[in-house]
Amino acid sequence: MKNTFGNAVxxxxxxxxxxxxxxxxxxxxxxxxPVESDYIAARMERRRARGDGLSTARIxxxxxxxxxxxxxxxTTGTAIALTIANTNTRSGDYAKTADLLRPGHADYTAYAKYxxxxxxxxxxxxxxxxxxxxxxxxxxxxxxxxGHGIRVYTHIARxxxxxxxxxxxxxGLVCPExxxxxxxxxxxxxxxxxxxxxxxxxxxxxxxxxxxxxxxTGLPAGVGEPWFDSVESxxxxxxxxxxxxxxxxxxxxxxxxxxxxxxANDAFCMREGKIATATNHNGGVNxxxxxxxxxxxxxxxxxxxxxxKTQQTVDxxxxxxxxxxxxxxxxxCIVARAAVVQNSLTAFGVLDLxxxxxxxxxxxxxxx
Numbered sequence: 057m058k059n060t061f062g063n064a065v066x067x068x069x070x071x072x073x074x075x076x077x078x079x080x081x082x083x084x085x086x087x088x089x090p091v092e093s094d095y096i097a098a099r100m101e102r103r104r105a106r107g108d109g110l111s112t113a114r115i116x117x118x119x120x121x122x123x124x125x126x127x128x129x130x131t132t133g134t135a136i137a138l139t140i141a142n143t144n145t146r147s148g149d150y151a152k153t154a155d156l157l158r159p160g161h162a163d164y165t166a167y168a169k170y171x172x173x174x175x176x177x178x179x180x181x182x183x184x185x186x187x188x189x190x191x192x193x194x195x196x197x198x199x200x201x202x203g204h205g206i207r208v209y210t211h212i213a214r215x216x217x218x219x220x221x222x223x224x225x226x227x228g229l230v231c232p233e234x235x236x237x238x239x240x241x242x243x244x245x246x247x248x249x250x251x252x253x254x255x256x257x258x259x260x261x262x263x264x265x266x267x268x269x270x271x272x273t274g275l276p277a278g279v280g281e282p283w284f285d286s287v288e289s290x291x292x293x294x295x296x297x298x299x300x301x302x303x304x305x306x307x308x309x310x311x312x313x314x315x316x317x318x319x320a321n322d323a324f325c326m327r328e329g330k331i332a333t334a335t336n337h338n339g340g341v342n343x344x345x346x347x348x349x350x351x352x353x354x355x356x357x358x359x360x361x362x363x364x365k366t367q368q369t370v371d372x373x374x375x376x377x378x379x380x381x382x383x384x385x386x387x388x389c390i391v392a393r394a395a396v397v398q399n400s401l402t403a404f405g406v407l408d409l410x411x412x413x414x415x416x417x418x419x420x421x422x423x424x
Contacts, residue, residue, distance in 0.1 A: 063285065068080060071186055086420045095199050099400060100192060160361025191397055206275060211242055211268070281344060282344045
């Protein structure tokens with residue numbers, strides 16, 4: 057089971073939903089980089105459940121503890137190991153349905169792969185709970201990028217059919233940071249309708265999904281490798297590590313399939329003495345390499361598979377069909393909490409790509 061990703065910078069994720077803790081190991085960072093606890097805590101807060109009917113009733117403090125690699129608020133240059141304690145587990149909620157495969161979950165696939173030795177409590181290693189460790193590690197990377205004028209921003213483009221304001225990456229919109237307890241939106245006035253859709257689904261024992269859109273600004277041209285280590289390849293690899301992500305597109309994405317080349321191409325122009333493109337249909341990437349425009353991509357996030365409606369399934373121990381009525385605490389929609397997860401993992405991926413291009417010392421000095 058491979059839980060490590062990255063080339064010049066690597067990230068390892070460990071832990072299970074109902075184990076003692078979850079955590080991450082981040083390796084490949086230069087010495088002397090700032091690690092700000094308040095910065096990390098603010099991002100952990102965006103992911104944290106609030107038990108308000110919009111997210112799970114499982115509320116965790118999500119305090120990040122650094123075991124190595126950080127001294128006096130700065131990196132030491134060695135591997136950073138961090139943990140987050142699990143303090144609010146209720147494994148008994150899953151006991152009555154332990155032998156029933158939950159539709160849409162990794163119960164059956166994990167059983168087939170690990171021959172029954174997996175930790176199935178609360179979804180185990182496949183639970184969205186584990187993404188808290190990714191946010192903590194990715195926040196360290198995001199802070200490094202911010203120090204060099206590179207910003208990663210993710211908003212909810214669509215939730216249960218309710219759309220946010222459109223993102224025009226070529227125009228360079230001002231992207232507001234979300235307030236605690238609120239959705240990441242370009243137009244906060246859309247939040248009420250989104251929340252209403254989530255609550256309506258929850259009232260029926262159901263769930264909803266949506267689309268997350270990420271924009272990365274400040275990247276120079278020339279980052280990324282052709283073919284297998286392209287910008288799209290790395291960011292897509294990372295995006296699909298997020299539970300419930302089922303699709304990704306860059307720039308115009310699938311809509312480009314219906315365009316003519318004269319419409320899909322981005323004409324080059326000069327802007328403030330630099331080469332740029334008049335439009336950004338390709339999402340800031342050509343040939344797998346950044347072109348200096350904002351990198352833009354969207355992911356499709358499926359509805360939470362844990363729903364409170366009766367579902368048809370199989371008792372895998374007794375090998376017979378059965379009905380499932382799920383117990384436990386679950387999100388009626390994970391899109392809002394997943395936004396910061398996508399943001400943090402994107403920051404890690406971008407830092408890895410930049411370090412491959414310019415070396416570890418770029419992280420500290422930013423010289424290109």
